[in-house]
Amino acid sequence: MTVTLADVAARAQVSPATVSRVLNGNYPVAATTRERVLRAVDELDYVLNGPASALAASTSDLVGILVNDIADPFFGIMAGAVQSEIGGSGSGGRAGGERLAVVCNTGGDPERELTYLTLLQRQRAAAVILTGGAIENEAHAIAVAAKLRRLESAGTRVVLCGRPPVQDTKAIALAFDNRGGGRELTEHLIGLGHRRLGYIAGPEERTTTRHRLEGHRAALEAAGIEELGGWTVHGPYDRRAGYEATLELLRRDPSLTAVVAANDSVALGACAALRDSGLRIPDDVSVAGFDDLPFSIDAVPSLTTVRLPLAEAGARAGRIAMGREEPPPGGIAVIRGELMVRGSSGVPRG
Amino acid sequence: MTVTLADVAARAQVSPATVSRVLNGNYPVAATTRERVLRAVDELDYVLNGPASALAASTSDLVGILVNDIADPFFGIMAGAVQSEIGGSGSGGRAGGERLAVVCNTGGDPERELTYLTLLQRQRAAAVILTGGAIENEAHAIAVAAKLRRLESAGTRVVLCGRPPVQDTKAIALAFDNRGGGRELTEHLIGLGHRRLGYIAGPEERTTTRHRLEGHRAALEAAGIEELGGWTVHGPYDRRAGYEATLELLRRDPSLTAVVAANDSVALGACAALRDSGLRIPDDVSVAGFDDLPFSIDAVPSLTTVRLPLAEAGARAGRIAMGREEPPPGGIAVIRGELMVRGSSGVPRG
DNA sequence: CTGTTAGCGCATTCAT
């Protein structure tokens, strides 16, 4: 029924081995023979059987990408960048050498993260890239580390993109400097004169959440500002959480002059809540986000935030995963964010 | 080195076939035997070899998803929804029955679309879902149709999500009513009193672009408004294109009272350009988008647009691809958008 | 309900 390599061999009057060799291009084959084989491939409209070659070669051309939420541009941008770098090096010509991206949406759920890792191991993925913050839970961290080690020992390259290093693992880590960015952002607001700042943190037990919050608090402390009890609220990384958290913060302390959000989506929700409460930005309350996603510059006023080079990081992770770029020394690189001061932050009222 | 099914069989003192059966769960096995096997699996930390089982069973658990740009939430939302539906039915228990999503970023390039389809065919994907508008090019359309037919004949289910049907194919199509949505949107503006409307269209040779534009023009025509020469500009589906196109439209006709954008990102760029030109929205110029992406409601003023049920469509496409939902009668379903009238549209000045 | 037997389609040794 389906045409196989043997059929091609027969048509080209060569052995199956030869066909395999021209298709993989990693072995000397006479030019005329190659021609003949390629012609047969075309005529028969032959397509290699991926599973079969993966089985025989014990490697596949799949690359796993774990994300919390592919609908969130934060992850979409990284995933897209990874994808663009794992494509074929263009060596062979035809649809060869191409690597496919298996995107796994964990939804931030520890179990699903583990499940997907197992599934990728099952597929004998060539590489696995874990993006975004890690879940902070002892047992889970141990389980993940064990899985990664197992993957590595099976020859799968593991790269962390926007996630801190994992102990006892050869995984290359490209970590964002969330702490530094968070600190710089809050320092900016304090420099403007703000002394009463609310903070809308991400979900608990996440490295990203913790690091950004730590940076924020470090800035407060350095300025001698004592954080009041109700100034921090936790919630998901989405606009709705930002909206509700802002109303809550306002309820707790109507005298706040600034709201710092865990990321840009949350900040957008915060802006909406402030507007709906009759407060002007930044005249009454300043707002800041994190990430600098594409839509942030179009907010009104445009959002003060910390730009993370998501596309660059994703691309680099992809290249490292493909062995096309040298890993950073020590296997760890810290990627800094850049403070983007825009219209949503200003001097406090009064 | 690596533990195989045979090892598990030996440890559990059963035949390899039995192990295979409990792992796949699609065959009666005595409870006590199953227990024993499962224990052995755990003890050995065994993970099935995906390529091997795919080869033997001649099906894989990969589902391909073609998108133009995964960094764009329009596609991210659909991809995420698909993903959530192709997961395991929870029958077996462990990490079984799970299907993995292979996300392929075509960037709107015809060649890459074809290449990815071939790659997916090579992987013997269980299903392929093509999202978003199709490229309008005779030769390419024929090539795609041929590829889809080939995929289908190999047992791959093909579903189109947000894309019009493909001739001579069994592909199920969930098409968005872009024409109807575009028409309704422009009718809304005309109803408000607008008579001079600029239109920022998407890239040429795309079904989505054409249909939305056709809807717009149909509304103009029905209202007896003759479209002037410079009222339409084409460009990519991003904010920057919207920004530049708006400046261009303003240059051509400073008396425009409304700008209709091909999608929300473009609309955001349009808003920025209008503001930068000292024009107020909607007092001086009304703006409308399309899609109703999450950030659109947070634009200031919030964006009048046409909401497309992207998540629902993606989820449905996923279920149909998995055979868990009956395809629509005739293999085609037209999904309507919903006009969302918000702050960015108002009665024209003067 | 369980074991035995054959391949699935290809990449690789080894020869030549």
Place this chain on the structure above:
DNA sequence: ATGAATGCGCTAACAG
């Protein structure tokens, strides 16, 4: 530079 032979790890008849 090419061919012949072997096995990758698993599933699917077929028996029993």
